[in-house]
Amino acid sequence: MSNDVDLSLLDPILKKYQSQEGALITMLQELQAVYGYLSEVVLTHLSREVKVPLSQIYGVVTFYAQFYLTRRGRNIIRVCRGTACHVRGGSRILEAVEREVGITEGETTPDLEYSLETVACIGACALAPTMVINEKTYGKLTPKKVMESLSRKDRKEREVE
Amino acid sequence: MSEEKVAVSTSGMRVVIVCQGTGCVSSESPEIREALEKGIAQQGIGDTVQVKLSGCHGYCEQGPIVIIEPEGVFYCRVTREDVPEIIECHLKNKKPVERLFYRDPGTGEAVAYYNDIAFYAKQQRVILRNCGHINPETIDDYLAVGGYEALRKALLGMTPKEVIEEVKRSGLRGRGGAGFSTGVKWEFCHNSPGPGKYMICNGDEGDPGAFMDRSILEADPHSVIEGMVIAAYAIGSGEGYIYVRAEYPLAVKRLRLALKQAEEHGCIGERILGTDFNFWVHIMEGAGAFVCGEETALLASIEGKRGMPRPRPPFPAQSGLWGKPTTINNVKSLATVPVIISRGADWYSSIGTEKSKGTAVFALTGTIANSGLIEVPMGATLHQIIYDIGGGIPRGKAFKAVQIGGPSGGCLPESALDLPIDFDSLSGAGAMMGSGGMVVMDETTCMVDTARYFLSFTQNESCGKCTPCRLGTKRMLEILTRITEGKGVEGDIELLVELAEEVKDSSLCGLGQTAPNPVLTTIKYFRDEYEEHIRNHKCPAGVCKALIAYYIDPGKCQACMICLRQCPVEAIEGGKNLIHVIDQDKCTKCGTCLSVCPPRFNAVKVISGEPVPLPPSATEREVTRARGEGR
Numbered sequence: 001m002s003n004d005v006d007l008s009l010l011d012p013i014l015k016k017y018q019s020q021e022g023a024l025i026t027m028l029q030e031l032q033a034v035y036g037y038l039s040e041v042v043l044t045h046l047s048r049e050v051k052v053p054l055s056q057i058y059g060v061v062t063f064y065a066q067f068y069l070t071r072r073g074r075n076i077i078r079v080c081r082g083t084a085c086h087v088r089g090g091s092r093i094l095e096a097v098e099r100e101v102g103i104t105e106g107e108t109t110p111d112l113e114y115s116l117e118t119v120a121c122i123g124a125c126a127l128a129p130t131m132v133i134n135e136k137t138y139g140k141l142t143p144k145k146v147m148e149s150l151s152r153k154d155r156k157e158r159e160v161e
Numbered sequence: 162m163s164e165e166k167v168a169v170s171t172s173g174m175r176v177v178i179v180c181q182g183t184g185c186v187s188s189e190s191p192e193i194r195e196a197l198e199k200g201i202a203q204q205g206i207g208d209t210v211q212v213k214l215s216g217c218h219g220y221c222e223q224g225p226i227v228i229i230e231p232e233g234v235f236y237c238r239v240t241r242e243d244v245p246e247i248i249e250c251h252l253k254n255k256k257p258v259e260r261l262f263y264r265d266p267g268t269g270e271a272v273a274y275y276n277d278i279a280f281y282a283k284q285q286r287v288i289l290r291n292c293g294h295i296n297p298e299t300i301d302d303y304l305a306v307g308g309y310e311a312l313r314k315a316l317l318g319m320t321p322k323e324v325i326e327e328v329k330r331s332g333l334r335g336r337g338g339a340g341f342s343t344g345v346k347w348e349f350c351h352n353s354p355g356p357g358k359y360m361i362c363n364g365d366e367g368d369p370g371a372f373m374d375r376s377i378l379e380a381d382p383h384s385v386i387e388g389m390v391i392a393a394y395a396i397g398s399g400e401g402y403i404y405v406r407a408e409y410p411l412a413v414k415r416l417r418l419a420l421k422q423a424e425e426h427g428c429i430g431e432r433i434l435g436t437d438f439n440f441w442v443h444i445m446e447g448a449g450a451f452v453c454g455e456e457t458a459l460l461a462s463i464e465g466k467r468g469m470p471r472p473r474p475p476f477p478a479q480s481g482l483w484g485k486p487t488t489i490n491n492v493k494s495l496a497t498v499p500v501i502i503s504r505g506a507d508w509y510s511s512i513g514t515e516k517s518k519g520t521a522v523f524a525l526t527g528t529i530a531n532s533g534l535i536e537v538p539m540g541a542t543l544h545q546i547i548y549d550i551g552g553g554i555p556r557g558k559a560f561k562a563v564q565i566g567g568p569s570g571g572c573l574p575e576s577a578l579d580l581p582i583d584f585d586s587l588s589g590a591g592a593m594m595g596s597g598g599m600v601v602m603d604e605t606t607c608m609v610d611t612a613r614y615f616l617s618f619t620q621n622e623s624c625g626k627c628t629p630c631r632l633g634t635k636r637m638l639e640i641l642t643r644i645t646e647g648k649g650v651e652g653d654i655e656l657l658v659e660l661a662e663e664v665k666d667s668s669l670c671g672l673g674q675t676a677p678n679p680v681l682t683t684i685k686y687f688r689d690e691y692e693e694h695i696r697n698h699k700c701p702a703g704v705c706k707a708l709i710a711y712y713i714d715p716g717k718c719q720a721c722m723i724c725l726r727q728c729p730v731e732a733i734e735g736g737k738n739l740i741h742v743i744d745q746d747k748c749t750k751c752g753t754c755l756s757v758c759p760p761r762f763n764a765v766k767v768i769s770g771e772p773v774p775l776p777p778s779a780t781e782r783e784v785t786r787a788r789g790e791g792r
Contacts, residue, residue, distance in 0.1 A: 021483070024465035025448055029407070063467040063624075065449030066407055083370035083564065083600045084526035086614050092751055099729060120451065120618065122408060123372035124184050125524060126221030126532035137187030143753050144727060 005041045009034050014049050024052065024060060028067060037068040073108045073115035077101070078132040082121030085129040093129045094118065096143035100150045173231070175210045175252065177201075180226040180293065182217025182379060183372075183411060189241065190225035196244040197227075201252070210252050216380020216415075218293035219534035220280055223263060228275060228293075235275040236261040266530050266552050283549050286536045287512070287520045288336075288496050289373075292380035297415050300422040303383040309428050311499035315391045316436050319502075324395040325351060328498065330506035332518030337363055337454070337491030338569065338595045339671070340517070340584035343498075346488060349478035350396040353486035360393040360401035360440075361482070361489045363459060367406065367451035368567030369618060370598035373522045374492040376534050378405065378412035381496065382419035386442070388495030390429060391502060393440045396488050400441050404459055407446045416444055451622035454596075455670045456489045458624070469624045470670035493522060493597075513539035517583030527564075527600035530555045544578040547601055558603035561702075562687070566595025568615045568622075569675030571682030572608060591682040593675065607704035608687040609694050612680045613641040619676035630673030633664035637680060645705040649695035654684060699770025706750045709769045713754070715740045715777045717764035720784045724754035724765065738784045742776040 013030045017023035031046065032038055038061055047054040061067040079094045098104050101114045108115040124130050127139025131146070138149055179185075179194040198212050218226050223237035227247070234257050236247065243261060250256045262271040263278050272278050286292075295302035303309070315324050329344025350358060362385060366374040378385060385403075393401055405413050420442055423429040431439050445463050452458045453468040460482050462468035481487025497519065501509045510518045517539040523546065526532045530552030537546060543563060547553065554560050562572045565582075571592035573580070580586055584594050602611065620634040637660050640653050661677030668674045684691060693699045700708040713724070713733075718740045725733040725741050732748040735741035743754070758765040776782075 022463060022465035025462065026445070026465075029446065029448065059467055060465070063450060063469075064447075067448060081369065081618075083567070083598065083614070084532070086369075087527045087600055087602055087606055087611075089752070092753075095749070095751055096729070119408065120367060120622075121369035121371070122183075123366075123375045124187055124221070125370055125372060125526035126184050126224070127187060128526065128532075130187075137183075139184075139187055142756065143729065143751060144757075147729075 005035070005039060007042070007045050010042065010045060010049070014046075018050075024050070024057070025064070028057075028061060032067060037071050039069075071108070071112065073112050075113060075134055076115050076117065076132075078117045078119045078122070079105075080122045080124075080128070080130045080132075081118045082125060082128070084125035085121075088128045090129040092143055093131060093141050093146055096146040097131065097150070100147055173209075176230040177210060177212045177247075177252070178215045178228040178230060178293075179212065180216075180218050180224060180228075181214040182221065182224075182293075182376060184217065184221030185224040185226060186411070188225050192241050193225055193227065193239055193244060196241050197248070200244055200248045204248055204253060206248075206252060213296050214298065215293050215295065216297045217376040217534060219289065219376065219536075220278075220531065221534070222530075222532040226293075227261075233275045234273055235263055235278060237263045266555075279552070280531050280533070280535075280550055283545070284536050285512070285520055285538050287500055287509075288377065288493050288522050289381075289534065289536050290500065291384060292376060292534075295381065297380050297382055298418055300383060300419070300426055303381070304426075307503065308383050308499075309387055309423075309426070311502035312387050312390055312428060313434055315394060315502050316434050316438060321351060321395045321397060324391060324502070327506050328395070328501060331501045331509040332506075332513070332516075333494065333497060333501060333509065334517060334584060335491055336493035336497070336522070336594075336597075338566070338593065340594060343490060343494050346478065346490070347392060347395045349476065350398075350486050350488040353479055355486065356399075357485045358396055358398040359482040359485055359487040360389060360396060360398040361459070361463075361487060362389050362401070362403040362492060362495055363454065363456075363489050364403055364405040364409075364412070364492045365447050365454045365459060366409075366492070366596060367454050367622075368569075368596040368598050370526055370564075370567055370600050371524045371596040373524055373534055373597055375406075375409050375412050377492055377496050378409065379415055382412075382416050383423065384496045384499055385492055386416075386419055386423050386429065388498035389442065389490075390433065390440055391498050392488060392490060392495065394438055396486075398488070399439050400443075402443050402445050402463055402482075404445045404447060404453070404463065407448060413444060413446060420444070450624070451618075452624045452670070452672050455672060458670070459489065460487065467624070469626045470672075472669060514581065514583045516585055521582070521594065521597065523565075523597045523599040525551050525599050525601070528554055528558065528603040528606070529601040539583040540581045542579050542581055543573070546582075546599070547578070551601065554601065554603050558605065560601070561604050561606055562602045562608065562611075564592075564600040564602065564611065564615075564679070565598070566593040566675075566678070567598040568619045569593055569671065569678055570595045570598070571678045572602070572611060572686065573682065574686040576686075591678060591685060593678065595675075605702055605704070607645075607700050607702035608683040608690050609641065609645055609700075610702075610704050612683040613638065613645055615679040616641055616676065619672060623672065623676075627667075627669040627673060629664045629667040630669070630676065633660055633668075634673070634676055636660055637664070637677070641680070644691065644694050645700075646707040647694065647698040647705070649691075651695065653695060654688065654691050658684060693770070697770045701769070703767035703769055705769075709750065709767050710745060710773045711743055711748060711750060711752070711754055712766050712768050712773050713741050713743055714764045714766055715781065717762055718784075719762050719764070721759070721762070723757050723759065727753050727757050729753060735782070740777060740782040740784060742782075745773060 227236040333343045334340040450468045453462045458468040458470040477487040522536045564572045620638045623630045625631045732744045755765040
């Protein structure tokens with residue numbers, strides 16, 4: 001799989017930030033936007049080009065929650081674990097999602113359909129408990145609403161296909 | 162309120178303001194705006210009615226919100242289906258749609274005007290002054306409310322020293338949590354020698370349960386930029402950064418737009434307002450690390466490194482970003498600066514208490530009737546905030562605690578409700594202002610579980626650099642976890658307190674120094690709850706899964722099949738006329754049965770600290786009912 005990575009996609013990003021001090025995090029963000037995740041091949045190439053040791057890059061990538069070293073699902077489910085959501089039953093929402101899609105937090109389904117993550121707070125506390133699927137926020141959830149929104153999503157997608 | 166009392170303007174231009182804050186956007190407010198624009202065009206009234214977007218009004222609980230000016234009529238929980246009626250009745254026939262008015266939860270009375278709603282009437286909005294009233298995507302709206310006047314006043318009429326003096330005199334203290342004097346901070350940096358100083362806006366709002374920085378950046382980005390340029394002028398900086406959480410894409414988008422417009426209007430960039438002062442701003446998106454809210458960690462993150470804090474001194478004012486003198490201010494502090502310059506230090510310092518001047522913004526959430534963003538003068542009591550503005554606890558539940566200041570703050574009990582809140586009174590009570598998260602908890606919240614929740618957050622976000630925080634929080638979390646699992650032992654509470662004090666005293670940065678606060682305050686105010694868990698294996702609030710069981714009271718069960726059908730693991734057994742019984746071995750304690758059992762039956766109980774009663778015998782389980790009875 002690693003061989004078919006198109007490394008030329010890196011060039012414009014490298015060019016843009018070449019002279020900028022401390023642009024590593026911004027570069028990683030843009031690389032991830034292009035490739036979907038940060039593979040070893042991409043990071044090794046980056047390390048050579050910007051002359052920063054791979055170990056240091058790895059240190060930065062693993063420090064921040066938003067960088068991913070493995071491929072992620074087509075749909076990203078983020079369940080909010082903020083305080084307001086916790087107080088209004090957020091842990092039961094996470095359990096319901098886990099039951100519905102059959103994976104636990106931090107995992108991706110084998111068919112790459114879903115990745116399940118938790119976030120510290122999405123800042124929509126008045127709608128607690130909440131989750132976000134891709135870009136859409138679902139608020140005032142109950143375990144039942146979770147089941148409905150996930151199965152409705154599936155149905156819609158099947159119709160599209 | 163009867164319709165006749167609602168005055169509707171009959172002439173002039175009317176503005177329909179649709180909230181596009183994050184809360185309302187997630188309940189389809191962009192579609193409502195689109196439908197309004199389309200409908201108004203179709204009706205041919207576009208020349209007298211204008212549709213405008215605004216940022217967050219703070220009353221997210223009632224979203225999506227639509228306001229019609231100049232009359233100030235407030236419509237809440239609007240849907241796309243309501244749009245034709247608003248256009249036909251209100252905009253064309255001048256008759257407001259009473260059905261969409263806000264209803265006072267206490268009196269049930271409909272309230273037509275924005276300013277009459279208790280939630281707003283009892284607030285004093287200084288930092289949030291423009292939020293919800295102006296379109297954050299056009300600079301003209303900001304200019305129309307006096308925007309960039311303060312910058313003009315500072316740059317053309319005041320020396321940097323005079324600006325610093327004014328801010329010092331105002332008594333403004335940093336709204337990021339610690340409450341250090343903003344003016345003094347600027348003075349340090351101003352007095353540090355050398356060119357190449359940096360001015361940084363900290364928008365890395367990581368506290369779960371706080372969203373005020375996000376709302377300000379989304380609803381009024383220019384006020385933050387204006388405050389930042391004034392600060393840069395005061396300290397003598399030519400370059401700055403706004404560090405925003407990457408989880409806030411809308412805030413980033415509106416900031417970029419605002420920066421571009423500010424540059425076009427000569428309020429940022431080269432030769433600002435025609436003077437010799439130059440200042441450039443970059444936006445840096447965070448990559449998801451809570452600790453980056455800490456000053457020195459944030460600087461490391463901008464430099465492209467792991468966001469780990471370093472010991473101070475040297476303070477950033479002496480040696481900050483790339484070794485240059487740097488000032489870091491919170492979004493709310495910067496948004497306050499233009500008002501202080503415009504209206505003067507005397508006006509600002511007349512608000513608030515002796516040592517905490519001005520207002521405080523809180524994100525009021527949890528089990529409370531009116532969730533949202535609120536602003537009150539320092540010195541307001543918790544009772545005023547929770548009951549007068551927040552509308553109290555819904556569903557007839559009793560108040561238990563209020564958590565203030567997020568993972569760094571503490572849980573305060575009912576006895577603290579009359580406490581006038583400011584920076585110092587909160588620290589005295591064991592909590593802190595923090596970023597201003599205020600989460601209300603009712604009787605169904607377990608305080609041990611709450612402490613465990615916050616600690617699991619801080620433990621997870623601990624960067625690992627210093628030992629007390631890395632290992633101390635881990636050990637504390639292990640103890641709390643075992644208590645919630647019913648495996649706590651005598652001496653655990655004392656051990657927790659000992660560890661907490663150590664971690665507090667010896668951690669390197671604010672994260673570790675404040676992480677024990679939720680544990681210490683819950684032990685201080687709710688010690689009996691810890692003891693119940695440890696001694697009697699009982700969770701009085703019925704939350705800790707290992708210590709509870711769900712049970713259907715056979716005397717109350719109407720065999721209605723609702724819980725039986727909805728149980729996700731098919732653990733409920735019974736039939737149409739057969740009283741339902743939960744199979745305790747299959748039950749995953751998800752609580753679905755409790756939440757779906759109709760309140761008039763109220764048959765599902767949470768049992769803790771005692772054995773589950775045996776199910777009734779087969780003959781006792783049959784329900785005989787007359788026709789039409791039951792479901």
